[in-house]
Amino acid sequence: MIELRHLRYLVAVAEEGHVTRAAERLGIQQPPLTRQIRALEAELGVTLFERLPRGVKPTEAGRVVVEAARDVIERAGRLKDVARRAARGEQGRLAVGYTSSGAFNPFIAERIRAFRQARPGVQLALAEDGTTELIQALRDGRLDVAFVRSTPHDLSGLSIEPLLEEEMVAALPADHRLAPSAGPIPLSALADDTFVFYRRPTGPGLHDAIMAACLAAGFSPEVGQEAPRMSSTLGLVASGLGVSIVPASMRQMNMQAVAFVRLAGAGPVAPILLASRRGDRASLVQRFREEVREAARKTKAGAGLHDQPRPETLA
Structure with missing residues (x-):
């Protein structure tokens, strides 16, 4: 199995043009590095380096593999940042549902728009349907949260949060x-x-x-x-x-x-209610719920839903 360290070995040897100097750069001994390069060649079934009297140089196949290895190493380096952004609710995908009447509601439209603007790295998938269908989509995992108009009779596995009354x-x-x-x-x-x-x-x-x-x-x-x-x-x-x-x-x-x-x-x-799966600890879901709750609190404490400016609809 090819590991990330093998790719780093490969790139170091290609950049140094010399196995001993590459070993020194990597902080390992030269014989183990030579064995790792040979094992990588055997794994890929190609010769990666041409042995010279004073060093090595990549073969034609080796140059292609080295470029591919650099790309993999670069993307792996971004993995930590991606993971941290996802944990902060700044990366990933969130599926949001709303009723047909909710598509025209200024509060719902503004909450979705604000969440999208604040997190350009999040993919928002929107779905319009009836309350019954939205609740079923939540249960099936096709939606993460949904703005609905009524509380279902069967609340098992669901969290229903009252927000506002229109x-x-x-x-x-x-x-x-x-x-x-x-x-x-x-x-x-x-x-x-x-x-x-x-x-x-x-x-x-x-x-x-x-x-x-x-x-x-x-x-x-x-x-x-x-x-x-x-x-x-x-x-x-x-x-x-x-x-x-x-x-x-x-x-x-x-x-x-x-x-x-x-x-x-x-x-x-x-009523405007926010439905989600009970116990869903996904960062994006928690952030969305927190921000929607806070916006509803401010709306009720302020001028009220109907006196607010009307933003663009979701239709």
Whole structure:
């Protein structure tokens, strides 16, 4: 087996052009060095050095092998730095998931952008999906962390950290009777409307929160359509197929055929939760969780999520 020290021996002999001088440079005896070079030639099946009356010089094959050995030695020298950077959470790969509504949330978008800018050596892999699918991807090891909207019933092996709560607003067709309203409007004002819901198996948290809010307002919503994605929900609203309740950050889609109106009173909220595998000690995962928690703390202590500037989305 060729070891890194054998490559260093090879390069030293090539650079010195003399086995004895190379041995002195390496701090070993000349006979063992000669044996190591011969063993390396036998291992590779080629002659690496031409023996001269006063020294040696690399053969044509030897010159190629020496250059390759230098490259290996250089990359091995960088290994310690790579390992230290990985231990500090500055190197490696992090797979981050988020829901379709989360793609437009300024807090989530800013956290991912800031983490990427602070660690250019980290490869960020992003995935958008429903909460149920994101949780399964965490369990399967395809994701490291995920921003989700609801806590799964089965918490085995998972860590779910509440971060923030986002206001939800009414999404109405532009020609709806309440669309001109500056708001806020009571949720009960939509009791006679047909609703477009986010499909429950994909997003149980938002679906159940809207349903509970409607029941608390004194009515059971008539659901005319269900959509697999939040953006699809707004598309159906824009087509006049009903009204919906969506996270306030969805206003960033700027759909001219949809009017967004705030709700009066204690309306439904869309939680932002950070999910990860329980006990995951990977440095990148821990750094990401720490920074997201700290950002959420500052957001709650400051002006609040909805008063912050809106950065670019993840869409």
